[in-house]
Amino acid sequence: MNFKLHHRRSIVFFYQATPPGSVYNTLVQKSYLCPHTRYPRKQTIMSAKDHTKLSREKCERLWRTAQAVCFDVDCTVTKEDALDSLGRFLGVGDQVADLTNAAMDGNLDLDEALQKRLDIMNPTIDKLIAYAKSNPAEERLVPGIRRLITELQARNVEVFLISGGFRELILPVADALNIPRENIFANRFVYMASDKVGPNGYPEIHAKGFDANEPTSREGGKPEAIRRIRTLNPYNTIVMVGDGITDLEAVEQTGGADMFVGYGGVVERSYVKENADWWITSHDELTDAIPKLKVAMVGSGAWACAAMQMVSKNARETPLFDKRVDMWVFEEDYEGGKLTDKMNELKENPKYMPGVKYGDNVVANPDLVDTVKDADILIFCTPHQFVHKLCMQIQLNIKDNCIAISLIKGMRVRHDGPQLISTMVRRILHMECSVLMGANIATELAPGTLCEGTVASHFPEHGTIFKSLFDTSFYNVNVINDVEGAELAGTLKNVVAVAAGFVDGCELGHNAKAAVLRQGLSEMRTFAKRIFSTVRDETFNESCGMADLFATCCGGRNRMVSMAFAKCKGQKTFDQLESELLNGQKLQGVLTSNEVQAVLKMKGWEKDFPLFTAVNAIVQGMYEPKDIARYRDLAAKPVVDETFVNTTRRKSLLEEKLMDVHF
Ligand SMILES: NC(=O)c1ccc[n+]([C@@H]2O[C@H](COP(=O)([O-])OP(=O)(O)OC[C@H]3O[C@@H](n4cnc5c(N)ncnc54)[C@H](O)[C@@H]3O)[C@@H](O)[C@H]2O)c1
Numbered sequence: 001m002n003f004k005l006h007h008r009r010s011i012v013f014f015y016q017a018t019p020p021g022s023v024y025n026t027l028v029q030k031s032y033l034c035p036h037t038r039y040p041r042k043q044t045i046m047s048a049k050d051h052t053k054l055s056r057e058k059c060e061r062l063w064r065t066a067q068a069v070c071f072d073v074d075c076t077v078t079k080e081d082a083l084d085s086l087g088r089f090l091g092v093g094d095q096v097a098d099l100t101n102a103a104m105d106g107n108l109d110l111d112e113a114l115q116k117r118l119d120i121m122n123p124t125i126d127k128l129i130a131y132a133k134s135n136p137a138e139e140r141l142v143p144g145i146r147r148l149i150t151e152l153q154a155r156n157v158e159v160f161l162i163s164g165g166f167r168e169l170i171l172p173v174a175d176a177l178n179i180p181r182e183n184i185f186a187n188r189f190v191y192m193a194s195d196k197v198g199p200n201g202y203p204e205i206h207a208k209g210f211d212a213n214e215p216t217s218r219e220g221g222k223p224e225a226i227r228r229i230r231t232l233n234p235y236n237t238i239v240m241v242g243d244g245i246t247d248l249e250a251v252e253q254t255g256g257a258d259m260f261v262g263y264g265g266v267v268e269r270s271y272v273k274e275n276a277d278w279w280i281t282s283h284d285e286l287t288d289a290i291p292k293l294k295v296a297m298v299g300s301g302a303w304a305c306a307a308m309q310m311v312s313k314n315a316r317e318t319p320l321f322d323k324r325v326d327m328w329v330f331e332e333d334y335e336g337g338k339l340t341d342k343m344n345e346l347k348e349n350p351k352y353m354p355g356v357k358y359g360d361n362v363v364a365n366p367d368l369v370d371t372v373k374d375a376d377i378l379i380f381c382t383p384h385q386f387v388h389k390l391c392m393q394i395q396l397n398i399k400d401n402c403i404a405i406s407l408i409k410g411m412r413v414r415h416d417g418p419q420l421i422s423t424m425v426r427r428i429l430h431m432e433c434s435v436l437m438g439a440n441i442a443t444e445l446a447p448g449t450l451c452e453g454t455v456a457s458h459f460p461e462h463g464t465i466f467k468s469l470f471d472t473s474f475y476n477v478n479v480i481n482d483v484e485g486a487e488l489a490g491t492l493k494n495v496v497a498v499a500a501g502f503v504d505g506c507e508l509g510h511n512a513k514a515a516v517l518r519q520g521l522s523e524m525r526t527f528a529k530r531i532f533s534t535v536r537d538e539t540f541n542e543s544c545g546m547a548d549l550f551a552t553c554c555g556g557r558n559r560m561v562s563m564a565f566a567k568c569k570g571q572k573t574f575d576q577l578e579s580e581l582l583n584g585q586k587l588q589g590v591l592t593s594n595e596v597q598a599v600l601k602m603k604g605w606e607k608d609f610p611l612f613t614a615v616n617a618i619v620q621g622m623y624e625p626k627d628i629a630r631y632r633d634l635a636a637k638p639v640v641d642e643t644f645v646n647t648t649r650r651k652s653l654l655e656e657k658l659m660d661v662h663f
């Protein structure tokens, strides 16, 4: 036989050199096409299992824990059978629809129904393209399906399409629903050139048959596809949703789905309805049965309360989340009562963020364990020195599958180097932890203003969830995957902010400030990349990088307190200034400078980081704040100004400070 076989993506072209009939027959014999081969109805079934209809309670439990959901496409995801609609487009609608119904009701073998419909339609590629263009995927979707699939994907439930229809007609639907193309199991057309020459001068190409190697071309194809999914993924629970008898088959074979949801929103088939584990007529029933994600915040300081404005708004308005948000409060006395009570009365934190209403759906709670125990999402936002102790307290009270995000700028120094707060959460609580960093001065954040943040997540699906939680019209979130880069950028900028405060306090001018920012950014990036080789330069172009550096060096607390320190010429310590100026808020820059310096010393890198080293020498009282102007000399050759040292040297040595700082 003289023919050439070319694979072009999913399309197989046969360029014939012999009469079409004989090529066709040969292909049939070789089983490339199977127009008239009837598989005995049970031939492809690997092993039938008894499937007892599940109770509604069991169904809802399985639905809540499903790791993958497989949808039939025609009349489940889309409003009608694509071959019926194609048949109508080609003027043979009734004949095609009769065959479709016969197959869906179980009265005609699938492969036979497929081939008969193709024989009737005999579509050319041009007609298929014209059909696809005149039937945009968006208009073919059934009500509620987009919301259902979006909600499943947001919860990290993998969505598959398993269809007895054709891949070419399904691809636009998958794309419209953000379902990866590799998650489609469907039939493929086999194309063949005819004798007729088309308008372009080439032989007309027809969809003549289908690839019999696709499991969906025969009975038992849907459970077979699910078995294949299981071999590639360790899913415990897989749910099949569909309208036809071939979908119901998914639960009737070993290795198939664990539950079958029958969908009667387009066509109601009585056999399917009677035997489905769960019968629905609207996808909203499934969406409403997805558990809402419960959010809790650990922390209630300035940034915690400011960021709560976004969180509470999104929890109220996004169906993904439970409306109630819990917030843990480090209890204090406040105006003769308890701060927590006052917060629950005012829906604001009158001590740390007065005047900022964070939302009526937020409940302040002084009991840490009670706050976190039911949470699916934990937000950590306290000064960094308290996180270790807090994590130890809740170690045994975290719900399975809970995920976390840290808004904390800071780190801890261990004997082997720095430990990021996200790493600490991951290690102590055995949960994945993303970060949210950015140019975010808490007191400025409010609806109507412009503010940006960077979510960094190792897992894209977590990034999606956190974007849904924090992104608002007044807080724009960009998601990246460089967690370490983002977190270190947010942490290290606090040291540069201290330098900026010295510059401003000593009135060294804009040129000096710009020089400090430039050198600071360079040292931030170098430090981060030396500690984690995965850190990317681009991260420093995000809000968590140079934007945060700029904001904090212009208007942050670290800059403000360092400026006051420089202005008072050694009359007050940082501790005194912190309590005088910040009303209980915590200064992170001085502590972080000590921590960074401990790492530089440990690694022998002090001379490579002259700005960081100079800032720490000034913080430690070895130099005056004005000496920031000669930071290169300071780092190269330590010179001690005795007068300054005597009046401002802090009581504790660096090493002592670091030992007891992480309570
Ligand atoms: N404030 C900002 O503008 C801002 C912006 C972005 C990021 N951040 C970062 O967010 C994190 C939290 O900062 P913040 O501004 O919300 O807090 P904050 O500086 O207002 O800190 C005060 C909070 O710490 C609590 N606290 C005091 N002692 C405690 C203890 N022993 N244990 C636990 N908690 C205690 C207080 O009750 C209060 O809630 C920090 O890492 C900070 O760098 C702050």
Ligand SMILES: O=P(O)(O)OC[C@H](O)CO
Binding pocket: 409, 438, 439, 440, 441, 442, 494, 497, 548, 551, 552, 555, 556, 557, 558, 559, 588
């Ligand atoms: O006020 P600072 O200096 O703690 O900085 C606040 C934020 O981190 C700025 O993004």
